[in-house]
Each structure stands twice: as C-alpha cells, then as structure tokens.
Amino acid sequence: MASHIKCPNCGIYNTNKAYCTNCNTLLSYKKRRELAFEKAEKERRERERIQKEESPSFYNKYKDHRYLVVRVFVRVFHSIWMGFIAIGMFIAWVFSAIAA
Numbered sequence: 319m320a321s322h323i324k325c326p327n328c329g330i331y332n333t334n335k336a337y338c339t340n341c342n343t344l345l346s347y348k349k350r351r352e353l354a355f356e357k358a359e360k361e362r363r364e365r366e367r368i369q370k371e372e373s374p375s376f377y378n379k380y381k382d383h384r385y386l387v388v389r390v391f392v393r394v395f396h397s398i399w400m401g402f403i404a405i406g407m408f409i410a411w412v413f414s415a416i417a418a
Contacts, residue, residue, distance in 0.1 A: 320333050320334055321334050323335070323345045325338040325340065325341065325343055325345060326343065326344040328340050328341045328343070330351065332345060335347065369382050376392070376395075377392060377396045379390040381393065381396075
C-alpha cells in the first residue's frame with residue numbers, strides 16, 4: 319500500500335518518501351517526534367550540567383527545604399545577614415559623605 323504524504327512546507331504530495339522530493343523537508347511524523355525528543359533531551363542534559371556547575375548559595379539551596387525548621391532557620395539567618403550588609407553599606411555611605 320502506497321503512502322501519500324503532503325509536504326507541510328511546500329504542499330507537494332510524495333509517495334513512500336521520508337523526505338520531500340521538492341524541498342527536502344522531513345515528512346515522517348515519527349522521525350520528527352524522535353528528533354524533537356532528542357533535541358529536548360539534549361537541552362535538558364545541558365541545563366542539568368550548567369546547574370551542577372553553578373553552586374547555588376546557601377539561601378537558594380535551602381529556602382524551599384521540605385522541613386519547616388530548616389526553612390525558618392535559613393530565612394532568619396538570611397535576614398540577619400542582610401541586616402549586617404545594610405549596616406555596612408550605611409557606614410560606607412557615611413564615610414564617603416564625610417570625605418566628600
């Protein structure tokens with residue numbers, strides 16, 4: 319039985335071909351899905367590799383932890399740290415304002 323497939327790119331009907339005879343576009347939907355799956359899998363692996371290379375900060379690593387105690391500790395510690403940074407920035411601003 320002959321398979322008549324219309325090319326999605328140019329509209330030419332092809333018989334028993336994997337690629338269009340006119341524009342060389344891939345016609346097999348199964349092959350397209352396989353290629354799309356392979357591409358998505360490659361991108362997923364690349365994202366995982368990049369994520370592994372980047373070391374997340376302490377806060378980003380534990381802010382969504384499954385235990386409430388850990389989440390509360392991390393947020394309190396982060397808040398205290400941000401307070402110290404804000405005080406340090408204020409002191410630096412005061413010194414630069416006095417010097418100017």
